[in-house]
Structure formats: C-alpha cells, structure tokens
Amino acid sequence: MCRGLQITMVLLGLLGCSPRQGTMARHVQTLKEELFSQINRDRARYGLPPLRWDEKAAEVAEEHCREMLEAGYFSHWDLSGRKPYQRYALAGGTEYNAENLGFAFYRPSGPGDHINVRKAAFESYRGMLAERPPEDGHRRTILNPHHTxxxxxxxxxxxxxxxxxxxxSRYVKFDPPPPKRARPDERIPLSGEILKEGxxxxxxxxxxxxxxxxxxxxELESFPKWYGLPDRKLELKPLLPPDKRYQDGSRGEVKVEGKRFGFSLxxxxxxxxxxxxxxxxxxEGGSFPATEVCIEVR
Structure with missing residues (x-):
C-alpha cells in the first residue's frame, strides 16, 4: 500500500536580489491559481476529470511549506514526526490524500522576484510531470483518475x-466526524456515506x-524521499447474511446499507x-482507497 511518493528538487540559476514579502503575496496567490489551472489542463490532456480546489488541503500544505522554510529542511515528515495523511487528519480531513513536494533555489532580482519564483515553481512541476516509470510517483499522483x-x-x-x-479523493462523508484521539480501551463507532452514484x-x-x-x-533530511502507509494492518469485510461465511469462517464486521456503512473500531x-x-x-469495477481517517490512541 506504499504510494512511493518521491520528492523532487530543482536547482535553478536565475537572475539576482531579495524578495519583498508584502508585495509578493498577491503574486504567490496568482501562482497557486496558475499551478491549479495547469494541473487541470494536464489532466484534460489525458482524458481525466478536472479537480476542484480545496482550501483545507491548501492550508495544510501551506503550513508544511512554512515549517520547512523556517526550520531549514525538506521532507514529507514534519517536525512532530507526522506524515502528510496524519497532518491532514489532524486538521479534520478524512479523505485519502497524496502529497507532492517541490523545492527550488532561485536568484532573486528585486521588483521582478515574482517572475523568478514562478519560473522555479513551474520548473519543479514540469519535472514531476516528465517522470518515467518506475520513478514516476509525482506524475501518477497528478494524473490519478480517482483524485477529486x-x-x-x-x-x-x-x-x-x-x-x-x-x-x-472525496467520495465518503463520515457522520458524525471521527475523533482525532482515543484511549486504548475505547471502541469507536464509525459511520460513513458514499457520496457518488455507481x-x-x-x-x-x-x-x-x-x-x-x-x-x-x-533527522528529517535523512528520512526516505517517499512515504506510505505502514505494513501492519487489519482487514474489515462487509457483513454477510447469517447463513453465509467468508473463507476464514467470519461473517464480516462492516454493516452496509445502500450507500451507508458502519462498524466499531x-x-x-x-x-x-x-x-x-x-x-x-x-x-468500471476498479478498486481504490477513498479515506484516511487517523486516530491517535494514547
């Protein structure tokens, strides 16, 4: 279940002086919009549906970028030791998610700094899209047909x-929202609804x-350049009728009623x-992950 998401680094030699943070804010917002539009144009080239903007994901992404910049490291993990899906869950997210990271040096040039930041950002993005198997984790993430x-x-x-x-990948809504933390002796009821037909x-x-x-x-600089879910896992199957059993003799654990499902964790x-x-x-019968609900048990 390892996504194999890698990190891309682009070292760029552009032209010369220090950015002005206040005047750059508007340019950075424009750059985000341009990158968002470019992602959707590239997805359209491959017959994939467009993505919608998500502000919570943007806030989580921005916070991680700021921390990396201020602390001087580059990693999918953060200073608390959390991976991207753990950070997003801590912010209240429940969707399956995947992070692409880019980093670039540039030489600032005074009033035209935003041009160099833009060029560096697009060089990084184009490098991701130009990847080839098997080292193409960023590209596969951008072109994942199940991302929304x-x-x-x-x-x-x-x-x-x-x-x-x-x-x-937004396909499931949990109601009530899952807790972010629990005790080892607790049993937590989880209930979700599939949002899309078919x-x-x-x-x-x-x-x-x-x-x-x-x-x-x-430490973070020495961590792997990709991340994924851990190896230890437990499978929960849809609940079968009383007269049916799975090969292991169980009936399953997840109650399914139409689009709704629920189980005790x-x-x-x-x-x-x-x-x-x-x-x-x-x-079409394909299988894909749709949620990443993280609960920290202490």
Whole structure:
C-alpha cells in the first residue's frame, strides 16, 4: 500500500536580489491559481476529470511549506514526526490524500522576484510531470483518475521556494466526524456515506503504526524521499447474511446499507496511530482507497 511518493528538487540559476514579502503575496496567490489551472489542463490532456480546489488541503500544505522554510529542511515528515495523511487528519480531513513536494533555489532580482519564483515553481512541476516509470510517483499522483480535489501551498525566502500539492479523493462523508484521539480501551463507532452514484464499498483496512515523535531538521533530511502507509494492518469485510461465511469462517464486521456503512473500531495494538482506509469499487469495477481517517490512541 506504499504510494512511493518521491520528492523532487530543482536547482535553478536565475537572475539576482531579495524578495519583498508584502508585495509578493498577491503574486504567490496568482501562482497557486496558475499551478491549479495547469494541473487541470494536464489532466484534460489525458482524458481525466478536472479537480476542484480545496482550501483545507491548501492550508495544510501551506503550513508544511512554512515549517520547512523556517526550520531549514525538506521532507514529507514534519517536525512532530507526522506524515502528510496524519497532518491532514489532524486538521479534520478524512479523505485519502497524496502529497507532492517541490523545492527550488532561485536568484532573486528585486521588483521582478515574482517572475523568478514562478519560473522555479513551474520548473519543479514540469519535472514531476516528465517522470518515467518506475520513478514516476509525482506524475501518477497528478494524473490519478480517482483524485477529486487539490490544495496548493507555497512558501519562499530570499533564494528558495517550497511547494506542496495535496491531492484528495472525496467520495465518503463520515457522520458524525471521527475523533482525532482515543484511549486504548475505547471502541469507536464509525459511520460513513458514499457520496457518488455507481460506487460501492469493497472493504476497510485499518493500519497501525507507533505514535509520531518529534524530529530534528537533521533527522528529517535523512528520512526516505517517499512515504506510505505502514505494513501492519487489519482487514474489515462487509457483513454477510447469517447463513453465509467468508473463507476464514467470519461473517464480516462492516454493516452496509445502500450507500451507508458502519462498524466499531477497537485498538488491539494499544497506543499508536490507527488509519482507517475504506476501499471503494468504481463503476468500471476498479478498486481504490477513498479515506484516511487517523486516530491517535494514547
């Protein structure tokens, strides 16, 4: 279940002086809009539906860019030790998500700084789209047919720019919203509804990993250039009628009624992060992950 999302770094030699943060804000907002439009143009070239802008994803992406800029590191992990899907869940997100990161040096040139930031950002993006298998994690993320939304964050200093694209797959709504934290002895009821016609629940995987711990910028620089869900997981299957059984003798755990589904979540591994990934079937029969609900158990 590893996404294999990699990090791209572009070292650019552009022209020369220090950016003016106040006057750059409008240009940065325009740059986000241009990158958003370019993503949708590239998706259209491959017959894929356009993405919608998501402000929460943009805020999470922007916060990570600012932290990387201020602390002087470049990693999918943050200083708290969390991965992108854990950060997004902590902000209240429940959708499956995937992060592309870009970083570029540039040489500022006074009043025209925004032009150089823009050029650096688009060089980074074009590098992602030009990737070839098997090292094409960014490209596959941009062109994932099941993504529905994206948010973009940008942070820059006098000579460098950080960019995060956070892609979402919005197909399920949880009601009530899942808790962000729980105790090891709790059982949490989760109830979701599939939002789109023609999609159905295939099953649920619950992934387990240890609680995150704070990391230094130096540690983060040595971390892998990709991230994914952990190996330890538990499968929850749709509940069968009383007279039917799965091969392992169980009836399943997830109650499904039309577009709605629900189950009770326990925490058998004790303290840690439990990530609930609901897999859906699309109208063509393909399977894909649609949720990433993270609950920190302490």
């Amino acid at each position: 939304h994206v948010g973009i964050g940008i942070a820059f200093s006098a000579d460098r720019v950080y960019i995060s694209q956070l892609f979402l 999609y159905s629940l295939q099953g649920v995987l619950v992934f387990y990993e240890p609680l995150p711990k704070p990391r230094s910028p130096e 326990s925490f058998p591994e004790g303290p840690g992060v439990y990530t609930v990934v609901a897999f859906l079937k699309d109208p």
